[in-house]
Amino acid sequence: MQIFHRSANTLSRFSIFGAVFLAAFALWIIYQLNRSPYATQQREAKRQPVPFSHEHHVAGLGIDCRYCHTSVETSSFAGIPPTATCMNCHKEIWTGAEMLEPVRASLRSGEALQWQRVHRLPDFVQFNHSIHVHKGIGCVSCHGRVDQMPLTWQEEPLTMAWCLECHRAPEEHVRPKEKVFDLAWEAEDQETLGPELVREYRILEKTSCSVCHY
């Protein structure tokens, strides 16, 4: 005697293929999510105690990166400016600005400003700003056009795969040392310039694990 209805045949085959496709699709979704800006926290501006605008200070006033990030050429850590640095100018100008009250408060009380970290690497990654700057890797390569960011966000994914892109092919990203802090600069022909600079600056393709992890 018949147990199943005619439709069962179609159903059973469909469900089998359906299951396979569903599984494949799920994997694909996970894969995409992992590299999505959502997971890497790209392009999301953190809310800061003071809505500091790189756009205004860098593009508008043309202040050099190093005026605030003093140790970028000497240390692993680029350095976050002490309140005093802000006040160098702001005790002269916009002294009354409501927006800047936290800064003045900090100087009065000696309580440090608590900035939200935007570019955060895990603690098992050892990154050194100074060597990258010295080897002609521009700020823009990792931080994007900060001079166009009213509020600072993380432009690049900062995943290991992303780091490796450059460590494997520095010639595609290297720039003349004097252009390192020039966010707008772009090579007219990187194909020829890149390899030259790699030779000139003796840039090593460093992909061993202990270059970053120890």
Added chain:
Amino acid sequence: MIPKTPHYGMMAEFDDPTSLVEAAERAREHGFTRMDAFTPFPVEGLHEAIGFHHTRLPMIVLTGGIIGFITGFGMQYFAQVIHYPLNIGGKPLNSWPAFVPIAFEVTILFAAFAAIFGMLGLNGLPEPYHPVFNVSRFAFASRDQFFLLIEANDPKFQQEETRRFLQSLNPLEVNDVPW
């Protein structure tokens, strides 16, 4: 399946493999081409008796195996030599002897998949609904009874003539197989 004929076919029941095989051979001599037989276990020579001679399965499995080997070795070569070459204990990037075991395993895996899904595919399984189940006696096809089916879409199939022919094989029963 869109029924063009009133029935799916006609089925004769036997109680031992030998008579079924003989019946099948008779049917073929009689000129029937579209028939099938159902048994509780594989019966030797029955498939020739109903005029079914060879299957493409071995070729499918071989293909599966070859694809498997290429995938298995290719994956390892890509990972260790092309995508992220690393010095592992001073061994060469392409330490192919070390890649053999995995290549082998993947070969087997793919071949096995080919064998099983190939077989199911060729057999058109899963197929929970099939007209033959409409015959109440057919439940014994999975126990100890043996059935010969002449399909209605066989060019030589005529209701009465076919029934007469099947009766001549002295089966236990002859049944129409409704859609």
Added chain:
Amino acid sequence: MTDRPEHLDLATFRARLGEGEGPEYWRTLDELAQDPSFEEMLRLEFPREAAALGEGVDRRDFLRLMSASLAMGGLAACTPQAEETIVPYVNAPERIIPGKPLFYASAMEMDGVGLGVLVESHMGRPTKIEGNPEHPGSLGATDHFAQASILSLYDPDRSQTVRARGEVATWSAFVSALQSNLQPLRARGGEGLRILTEPVSSPTFADQMAKLRQRFPAAVWHTWQPVTGDDRRDGARLAFGRPVHTYHRFAEADVILSLDADFMMRGAGAVRYAREFADRRRVRKDKTEMNRLYVAEPMPTTTGTMADHRLAIQSAAIEELTRGIAAALGLGGEASSGQHATWIGAVARDLRAHAGRSLVIVGDSQPAAVHALAHAMNSALGNVGRTVFYTEPLEANPVPQMSSLRALVADMKAGRVEILMVLGGNPAFSAPYDFGFAAAMNRVPFRVHLSNYYDETSARSHWHIPAAQYLEAWSDVRAYDGTVSIVQPLIQPLYGGRSIHEMAGALSEDVRSGHDIVRDYWRETSGAGSGFEAFWNRSLHDGIVAGTAFPPLALSAGTLPPREEPERWGGPEVVLRPDPMIHDGRFANNAWLQELPKPITKLTWDNTAHVSRATAAAMGLSNGDVVEITAGHWSAEIPIWIVPGHANDSFTVYYGYGAERTGTIARGIGSNLQPLRTMGSGDLLRNASVRKSAKKMRLATVQEHHALSYEMSEGAGARRDIIRSGTISQYVANPRFADEPGHELEGGPSLYPPWPYPGNAWAMVIDTNVCTGCGICTIACQSENSIPVVGKEQVLAGREMHWIRTDHYYKGSPDSDALEMFNMPVPCMHCENAPCEPVCPVQATTHSDEGLNDMTYNRCIGTRYCSNNCPYKVRRFNFLSFPDYETESYKLMRNPDVTVRSRGVMEKCTYCVQRINAGRIEAEKEGRPIRDGEVVPACAQACPTRAIVFGNKNDENSEVARLRSEPLNYGLLTELNTQPRTTYLGSLKNPNPELAPAGAPATAGHAES
């Protein structure tokens, strides 16, 4: 900041800004940005040079840095990243460049002697102690105490507040209480005021006490600590009739006789001595002379392992031996006819043959007579002024400590003491048992205690003041030769501790800060006058005050000390020694030292009674058996550890354990031997009885985790060609004996082509010939790489985490004096064909392009296959969550350049890759190759004997390359074709032909055991 008129500075900058306004103003700014002087201004406004010159309280602004430093600290994290705040300074302190360590010179004081150090500071947090190359006592190396002191600094168990009768109080309250109690004493010239310190060599403190004496002529300064060194002082008195300090110059000594002196690990100048001794011992292609060392001692020591001829002899018998040698040197007394006659004769002849280039040194635990005899011998041999030097005492108060304390206790009992100031130490626990110090204290109306912990003595004091560590407070201290170092703090006192100077200040109503007290003293005495700033800055920068070394005294000891008839005594002797790791107990709460394997025994976390195999067999003792030692009517229990090479009928026991209130780590571990330390006893119990008890104790040793028979374990060291040793004469005959065919370094033929290393190729050479087995490399590594301690139970389970260990091997019969001992530090070999790498399924361990065997913690899933497949077993696995993530202070201590390893992750020696990378980055920035010696791993840097050399073997001028080409160079287990980057230099002895064991083994080095 220094004035710089010619430069544009912020003031002028702002002035210019002021000139215009509106759009014009902005233009000015833009122009400024183009202005080359702008760049210049940036640099000067935020100076980045990191000279230690100048006084800068601002740089020690500590608390505000915590969060910023934590942001960089290596606490394991996971991606995607959690929200994190980053906290800048409010006013950027000078010289600190975030992310870059700074080094400051200072000195660590112990037993009144200073060791010069350089302290690495990250963002105002001291994180690592290194030796100060400028300092005579250090020469760039340290001892294990200095390395461990960084942990003691951050010890959360330290006393954290002033207490009055146990209740939280304030410093000012204490000062006023002290003053009000001093008031009545003023009339009587301070009679009844007693100050008890540990030995102090600080000139500043001496000056403070002198001034105090002027205010209170009747006040008395007592000095005592558990390790008194009284016998040394009395010996000097016997010989010269006055207290005299002795120091030695091993660099000049060809023949050295050490009488129970572990001069390479203990006492003033040990670090310096080890270095000088080793320099005379290194054998190279072009240098085949070695010094010769005779050692007579009961318990094998680091010095003993280096001996060319070691006599295992009872401590009590050493005086007899010494008199024998003195007699043989013609200093009178009848020549010895004892069992050691030949030894004595040979040694005496050797000493005389090297008169003026020989040296006799005596251990602190030997009686005064032996010290006096040594003085006489050195004088007779003309060593004084060449290898032996006499100076004024280092201590400011060189009194016989035992009698000083006895007098104090007597007065306390008699009620003659009204104010007792105990500055440091824990006498209520550690004073001789029968003094009844604790009880006597209660008779004193006003008791004050300055100490690290709220300990037994603090509990019996009215006032407890937390003590500041040397990294927290200003002071000064003398080195083994008298050279003064300014003790320069790097951090404000974590727990509001106070220095002895501030305590003395409190007594004399001196309200100056510790810094001012020290600085003013030197302003007065340096005589630098107007140049004082420069003088002061140079002294701070160099870590030593130039020209403060004591001038040698022209003294000579002629007469032998009278021989008093040694009282008859039976049964075995019991020798009391301070523990090599926790000393007199002051480091009992230091987990690094507790877990640092003690030399020879490799025991951790416990003190034991050491005994020879023969004596143990006779008494039916085996390792871990607890014995009861009874002396007079006092007794104590302690487990046994059998030590090949120990003198028979002699027990050597380590004291220092047992205090209950010196921290949570110290509590309840080890055996308390205080009952045996009585008035009369000194360091030697002659008439003690040792009885086996029913108890047994599990002892955690990192080598031979279980009782192995001698033949199977120690002997194997030589049998398996792990240790390659011979005599200097064998070396001359066949320099390559250590690296014979069969284990050639480059390994056998390989199916695979060799991997090329065109750039740097890091390598390490370890000279087993000068390794004393002290273990300082281990603790230096622990500090540099934030290696966790695991505790006794985990050590017993075989899970200790040290990245570099010192293996200990024997050769020769365990019961004869021919027994040789060898030390072999074993870090990761960084094999070019590393067996660990191909077995890792996730590429967590790989090879770097400079030949490092990288271990990527964050990729490791912890299969432990690499460890199984490592023939050297140098890999360490985090079986549990070992690092302490809770204690805030430990977070501050950890090296921010090293990742903290989480549970389930493998780790191992990295050749200090963080230092290599830092060095490479600096070199690359300057566009030059890394200089030889620019990158030094922590172990090599701390090693007193420079036994570990690291560098780039591709650079044929590097020291490491030269050493690898030495004939003595060999690799460990090279028959496995691992091609290790870490190699060893074979070990050599320089035996006296007279005493050389008949028929030395023909196969040099590979003597069977």
Added chain:
Amino acid sequence: MSSNDLNPPHPQVASRLEQAPTITPGHTFGSITDKISTIVLTRRTPPGWFIGFGVAFLLLMMMLNAIGWLLIKGIGTWGNNVPVGWAFDIINFVWWIGIGHAGTLISAILLLLRQSWRTSINRFAEAMTLFAVACAGIFPALHVGRPWFAYWLFPYPNTMALWPQFRSPLMWDVFAVSTYATVSALFWYIGLVPDFATLRDRANSRIWKIAYGMLSLGWRGSAKHWYRYETAYLLLAGLATPLVLSVHTIVSFDFATSVIPGWHSTFFPPYFVAGAVYAGFAMVLTLAIPVRRAFGLEDFITARHLDNMAKIMLTTGLIVAYAYVMEVFFSWYSGNIFEMYMMFNRAFGPYWWAYWLLILCNIIVPQSLWLRKVRSSPVTLFIVAMFVNVGMWLERFVIIVVSLHRDFLPSSWGMYSPTRWDFMLFFGTIGLFLTLLFLFVRFLPMISIFEMRTLLPEAQVHED
């Protein structure tokens, strides 16, 4: 047997060559079908089943407990240390995997060898294989320090641009074991399909009809289907044979490719495979003997089956014994101090007892199988099988722990002692194994019905 291997005769002849039949005479297609299917279809469960299942289930809960604690605290709760980085975890893994092998051997290799007697035990043995592999699979996943990252063992594109390290025998394991598990499972299921059809047609409740109906994929015994089915089955057997040999070969590579004395040994693969078959048949007997008794299947699992399996055990046991002797010989012949000491340490070191117990269980006791009396009595056979089960576990203990605890440098020698968590996890997996087994015998035909039918003489078509 060997004669059969050389020139496989017609099954019937084969059965005549043997003294005892593979199926007691007097059975018909129907009787076989009913006898086996009623065990499954009868809705009344014997109380004995509940007791057994209960015990097994408790053990299973204990395993989950042990795993939970392991995840909370870490590997440190086990006795492992340095130098003994692997212990119970890998011992149990190898032990279970080894046990699994008998199943595939019976279903695949004996099929190729036309050993018709295999049919009544192969379904059962295959089930055992699956469950054993399930138990084995737990250990590689859990023995790692950070199990939550165990998925890094699989090659998948990731944001780290990293791949597994395919030179590692552990990676080979991952592929070998997962392939083995997959193929065995498919092989097993395919074998079940025709029997599901039988159950579908004979189940009397609609739910079960549907359930078995779905599982049977609408199998209807068509001659064409049977033809392709047998082709596929034969091909699978042909694939499973090298597979099963490769699996334990690769497991042995975990040790053979290392440098550790006692591991670094070229003859491990054959030695391990033989050991696996040895252990597997021991386990089949350990299970089959009580089960045939409990469900009265003596007609199908006859004295002849026990006898054959005993003989296979004896043969493989002798191969293993030969391997032990060779190990001793090599260590002496190598003249290498490390190798020599390793052997000395096994026999006379602190773990001497494990070595000699192993010799007793794996070599001395099984020699009794030379006696027909022992082979023919289920009781004695069961006891011998038990000895072998223990012995094979000890073999892995000796190879793994005793080799590791004293290798090259005496300074880093150590001792190993398991904790209660080690034991809980081990016995827990036995619980998992038995739980699955009890469910299997209750809900699936533990003997292949359709293959049993072919054993009857009337199944043969006789031309005339």
